[in-house]
Amino acid sequence: MRYTPMLALALAACNSQPARDAAPTPAGRSDIQRQIAALGDAERNGVMIRAIRDAGFDCQQVTGSVPQRDPTAQGDVYTARCSDNAAYAVVIGRDGTAQVVGAR
Secondary structure (H helix, E strand, O other), rough: EEEEEEEEHHHHHOOOOOOOOOOOOOOOOOOHHHHHHHHOOOHHHHHHHHHHHHOOOOOOOOOEEEEEEOOOOEEEEEEEEEEEOOOEEEOOOOOOOEEEEEEE
16 A cells, blocks of 8 residues: 555645645545545546556556445545556545555
8 A cells, every 4th residue: 555645736736726724524524535526537537646656656547536435444435447457446535645555
């Protein structure tokens, strides 16, 4: 598992609104988690490729990313698929840090 601390910067680049503090929200998600969840497909794919590349994996393009339900996860979980058909699980923590795990 690899950690990506720069995810908040990637989100800020994709979003015209300034990135907000990762403070808790009543729904249990941080602001950054809610912002990522609200992104359109292209913007979310941009956040995912940044997380994957920052974690040291080779991915030329994210062709799709889908939120997953995982009650045991310590954050929001997304499955991202790259153009070479490699798949990754990306967990977005409350502070905007991403954990990336390669899947086969």
